[in-house]
Amino acid sequence: MKSLKVVFFGTPEFAKNSLKAIHESHHEVAGVVTVADKASGRGQKINESPVKTYAVDNNLRVFQPEKLRNPEFLNEIRNLNADVFVVVAFRMMPKILFEMPEMGTFNLHASLLPDYRGAAPINYAIINGEKKTGATTFFINEKIDEGNILLQEEIEISADENAGMLHDRLMEMGAKLVVKTLDGLADNSIQEKPQPSVEHPKNAFKIFKEDTRINWNMNSESIHNFVRGMSPYPCAFTTIKIGEDEKSLKIYEGKFEIYAHEKTPGSLEIDKNQFKIYTKDGAYFPEELQLEGKKRMNVKAFLNGFQHFDSISR
Template identity: 30%
Template structure:
């Protein structure tokens, strides 16, 4: 057996749920997963008790050693070097890998990124792709360098976006895509069958981190843009507006074409409320509210919301 055919010693670095499927695929492969690196436990829930990351939970369930350094300083790098990894696989880890770490494994460090690079470098590629109305997304597996998702790409796996794609559904589909391809990609890299191609300068875009303040709906925007915002921000931070002074979370909505309704009104005005649900005027077109939620209540359909006394002529959003 040649060295390229031998099982690799792999260190996996990741933190959120998105990183779990690829971890499981590598753990089930012939390669040796010698350790998992993940973010330190963070306070969560009402009691603000420290909670392990999804990746830590998955690793412990498989008896894989877990390391949680606050930073990859000299001490942490010494521990990592002692693991003698051939390769480090990174998926949404949350810490920047300094040059000494990038150079430590024999085959370097590779990253599973949730976009078709160079489109949507950065923290929130899944949501920004939906928000922008992209027809496709996918994952890129790249050789890491010191830049922000700037390394040369080893492989791309595209995925068409569904018309009703949400941040949650695309998250799950891309995580599954990473699981499906990471082992084959690692095998091909070890055998020298992959060539890293530099990212083109054209088409670079940045997916800035989601901010809860972005959840507020601006009814002056076109209906199709608001629909994309609603889908992109489900399940977090969830698009919202105000109704009768209360926060109204919008979990699902649909932009209607002009032929769907002849009703019109000023931005934010409810133009119809009844058995077919609630229709709201926007800066261009109408938005049908399909699933909404009031504080302390369960999410309900637009028709059920209409039955709670919603009246045509009311306006959604903060008072002018």
């Protein structure tokens, strides 16, 4: 089978697995483009992206441009004479860059396009209670996540799977799909096709802090899906009052029950063994949580130390 010369663009762990799969295949990684190293944490330690760490460990040529339109960078990439560019969890690319290789530039996206275009497809698939999702490879064009589809694969979402678990499964599946796409392009066996026309595709916009607050006026199952879809990152939260103080409470995991009651959604019932928060149509029982300033813990350990909550702040 023909070997393609590839330039890879990516940053996080999700992308690293695809780079690894390409590098271990018969295709050639001519270069790797990732973000610049960043200082973070209390000591402002310089951190490399997972993609850079893998590339350096495997003696792959790395590029870390501040700007993708930089003429010097564009010239260096052009001189690699790649057949195709592969993009996984990177940033917006200018047309001058994605049109450079003869075969084009394709992206791996963690949804069944056209649904869940955007930055957080894994989170929103779970938040919306989907029973299945998948991964798609598609040619990049000037619109976000709207290019012609190359390959697509589905997986089932299990009832209690959270975003982190689904992320890891899609990361493995997506890496294989990337190599399968390269193979198909190499032997000309893939027929690209336009994305289906959908009047109202489901969106997966970037999640900001204010988007992660739990609305206790929702029904129990929707709250459960919201917590799952935000766990472990960025994590759903509520605020509680302890005396005169109001503190943030992250909830990573829990269970729910549906039953009629006359309690106000968001009101609490707490004893030494149980932490119950009333919802619109039942109750939610946090099982893994983290109070502001404290470490993550299970509900039993949590209640041993904190039993005097006044209310949920809605």
